Amino acid sequence: MATEPSSQIVLDAQLAQLPQLEHWLHTLAGQFAWPQSLIHRIDLCLTETVTNVISYGYPDGRAGAVRIRLWTHAGQIEVRIDDDGTAFDPTSYVLPALPVSLADASGDGRGIRLVRHFADEVRYRRGAPGNQLTLVFRDPDNAGHSGSRDSG
Amino acid sequence: MEMAVHDLESGILGIDLSGRMDIIGTQQIDLKFTALTATRKANVLVDLSNVTFMASIGIRTLINNAKAQKLRGGSMVLYRPNPQVEEVLKSTGIQAIIPIAHDIEAARGAFGSG
Numbered sequence: 001m002a003t004e005p006s007s008q009i010v011l012d013a014q015l016a017q018l019p020q021l022e023h024w025l026h027t028l029a030g031q032f033a034w035p036q037s038l039i040h041r042i043d044l045c046l047t048e049t050v051t052n053v054i055s056y057g058y059p060d061g062r063a064g065a066v067r068i069r070l071w072t073h074a075g076q077i078e079v080r081i082d083d084d085g086t087a088f089d090p091t092s093y094v095l096p097a098l099p100v101s102l103a104d105a106s107g108d109g110r111g112i113r114l115v116r117h118f119a120d121e122v123r124y125r126r127g128a129p130g131n132q133l134t135l136v137f138r139d140p141d142n143a144g145h146s147g148s149r150d151s152g
Numbered sequence: 153m154e155m156a157v158h159d160l161e162s163g164i165l166g167i168d169l170s171g172r173m174d175i176i177g178t179q180q181i182d183l184k185f186t187a188l189t190a191t192r193k194a195n196v197l198v199d200l201s202n203v204t205f206m207a208s209i210g211i212r213t214l215i216n217n218a219k220a221q222k223l224r225g226g227s228m229v230l231y232r233p234n235p236q237v238e239e240v241l242k243s244t245g246i247q248a249i250i251p252i253a254h255d256i257e258a259a260r261g262a263f264g265s266g
Contacts, residue, residue: 018174018175036236037236044240051209055175099249100249105219110212110244114207114208114244117243118243
């Protein structure tokens with residue numbers, strides 16, 4: 001996307017940075033007056049994605065960075081997560097069947113399932129710096145105007 | 153996250169969770185939650201009404217301890233999640249393996265069926 005994002009944040013690839021992500025998102029949500037359901041969807045998908053990147057993208061413990069950019073458009077919000085960790089495409093991950101008993105409930109893929117459920121679009125691209133995941137959230141209640149604003 | 157424990161009627165162990173059940177919040181309660189819910193046989197009622205956010209790591213903790221409790225002959229019921237948390241639980245199929253109840257009568261029935 002050629003336009004400047006409405007806002008962005010860069011995190012060290014450490015789980016202790018997650019509260020900063022939450023604070024950034026909720027500050028934006030207040031500025032743009034997003035409805036609670038939309039805030040929750042974005043919060044959940046970002047939390048799952050960034051937690052996964054930090055937990056598995058840097059297995060050797062090396063330092064890394066995760067950049068999150070967000071664009072607001074009329075009726076939708078686009079979030080792009082770039083990281084320089086291990087290549088991983090969550091859009092091609094084959095989800096296991098939903099569990100039918102406690103005994104067969106595994107821990108695999110639940111976060112990816114949540115992202116696919118709560119985001120309206122999920123796109124992946126492997127570029128020169130690393131992984132790039134784009135999430136789109138539609139907000140039909142605000143389709144009539146652009147929420148764009150200079151957030152400084 | 154915070155956790156409170158209290159004995160309810162006739163053998164039901166009530167555990168009230170509150171806060172954000174992401175990886176950081178879950179780590180804060182995980183050991184104590186496991187000690188309470190998975191180390192002795194009980195009917196465990198996990199009150200989620202004050203859980204504001206549920207991530208996959210939180211669901212994993214619930215499943216692991218429900219699984220351990222079942223092996224001991226007890227069971228777990230999830231109680232009064234808010235609509236957003238309930239949608240997260242249902243979108244991952246949890247209601248099929250750990251009952252979700254919104255009133256105490258339904259919870260009693262769920263323990264009975266477990």
